[in-house]
Amino acid sequence: MGEFVMPSLGADMTEGTLLEWLVKPGDEVHRGDIVAVVDTDKAAIEVECFEDGVVAELLVPPGTRVPVGAPLARFGDGAAAPAVAAPTPAAPAAPAAPAAPAVASPLVRHLAHTAGIDVSTVNGTGPDGVVTRADVEAARVAVPLPRPDTAAPGRRVPASPLARRRALDLGIAIDTVAGSGPNGSVTVADVDAAAAARNAPSTPEAEATHAEAPQQPPTPTVTVPAETSAADRNAAMRRAIGELMARSKREIPHYYVTTTIDLSAALSWMRDVNTRRPVSERLVPAALLLKASALAARAVPELNGFWVDDHLERCDHVHLGVAVSLRPSGLVAPAILDADILDLDTLMKGLRDVVTRARSGRLRRTEMTDGTLTVTNLGDNGAESVLGVIFPPQVALVGLGRIVERPWASGGMLAARPTVTATLSGDHRATDGHAGSRYLAALDDLLQSPEKL
């Protein structure tokens, strides 16, 4: 089988830090299983694998920063793997092997392990009795006290805190270093010696090759401490945003078209619906605006897609990116998948979910990479309009200002109406202002018939 590589989790991502493995050698994995957590400088993202197989070898230890495309693990077809799949050492001679537990995904197994729950004792409620995440959560609640971490770790290398810190800085796996300190522990001098040994065999030839290929990343593994400080994280986030936005403004010839839309029909319909609902299920204006934005993209499909290799690739589905501001500063734009076909309630639930997870830094890979069109909605406290920067490789961005009551002339009469100023930023390589105008007209139309959203 193949290699599992550092995925690209966004157009701006050139490298990422492997934060955590959720699988170990010998584990069976299936396409779509979440196998690792990767830090992109913006968020910790759960990454899935794309094939069925057995984990043969983990090539990169947690905390390591590697370029996109670098191999992280090797997968095999499982024939040779059972050697590793030995019975757990802690298990007291079990009364005859229980019927193989319905296979749980690595993420579920990992959750169970950290919670001290034996998956084979969990009642699976998934298809074919598969143990799901919810089952483990339920089992964890049922366990009276979380078991202290009694699971025997594998081989823990005695190493001083300073040595571990240095090893992390230098990208050296601590368990590969021979210890000379008290009780055979690894000291910082041992780590430095190991680093010197690693860097030593740089023959003149090798250096020459390096010189000829200055574009190559110097080494495949530049490590950063996995636990960077909040200030460092914030700086990294600002850098990542800066790089992406600079690239957008450098490469994409933006055009902007703006229109102001009367929201009185949409909002009175929403209020009417809400009077019949409990508070917790009431709709908010953002749900209507996002749904209309997604549907309008279907009406003007040339704005929904990617600019790749000098041509526009349209998308059949609308994965609507939503710009979410982070505290204290920062921005991510995770996508609500298939936003055009979700009903308003599901869309609103999806919005809440994605915002919560974006702020806690646990987004999924597809959410970060699959957005086809992004909306930046300034909300109640925002400005009246926004001319947004397109999120490459997308070709358009919808900017929605605060809902403002304005004097509105209609049918020869003047009235005060709630309105929103909508702006479309378009990529002039892919479309012209005409397409942007049609998009805003479609958005306006949709919002005049809210009951159809």
Place this chain on the structure above:
Amino acid sequence: MNTTYREAIRSALSEALESDDRVFLMGEDVGRYGGCFAVSLGLLEQFGPDRIRDAPLSESAFVGAGVGAAMAGMRPIVEIMTVNFSLLALDQIMNNAATLLHMSGGQCAVPLVLRIPTGGGRQVAAQHSHSLDGWFAHIPGLRVVTPATLEDARGMLATALADPDPVLIFEHASLYPMSGSLDDDAGPVDLDRAAVRRHGTDVSLITYGGTLPMTVEAATTLQDDGIDAEVIDLRTLRPLDEATVLESVSRTHRAVIVDEGWRSGSISAEVSARIIEGAFYELDAPVARVCSAEVPMPYAHQLEQAALPSADRVVAAAREVVGAHG
């Protein structure tokens, strides 16, 4: 000027008595006998029986009298013959001296100075030889200092008398005969900071009081092994000067704490904990400790020496934490 630790303290006492009428010295045998360790020899003749007062054999009574005198505006210096006897006065020290400022809502300070000889090594057995300095460092409201040099023996008393709160000065009895040169104009010293007695780069040897000389000796021996040891003299056990300790350990990445007290629940345990809390990621080896054996102090010379920390044990511990160098 060549002098001894004992003479340096006497000189400090003499100066304090001369310069401030409120100061008086009280304790067992401090007057006619000249002090159990001859520290106050000659002071009775010089200052008279009102100011150099022999006390009855009741530590609770005369320490309590000292607390009362301090509250009434005097500046008493009370000597307790050995730290083991201070336990008889523990109620006065902890329940009164350390708490009255708090209990009176800030109205009654207790500017009391207690001088307490401490430590072993003189074959006076299990009721006169212990190092309980660290116990007192547990108590909020007290300042606990441990002069280990001539300068500190000369200079800590004046600063302690100027402090509005109770100060306990622990004088390690083995230091009294220590001689050396002291500046003629040596004067008050601070009671806040630890001192680096020897600079080094490979390991921090952290100690105080009676074990400072052996620790410096150990550092000299280690030099011959190519181990460059830094020696920190804590000087004040409460409040502990954490910053100096952490700064040193952050440079040397290794620490050996030398403490004549028993290891369990000792000031060495506190220093170790502070290092773990404040400099964990700087440590390249576990923190090591050299303490007294956890037995009542033996009388027999060779057993007593075996129970106490020694330069050899400090050297061995330092070699162990430095590892491959040794």
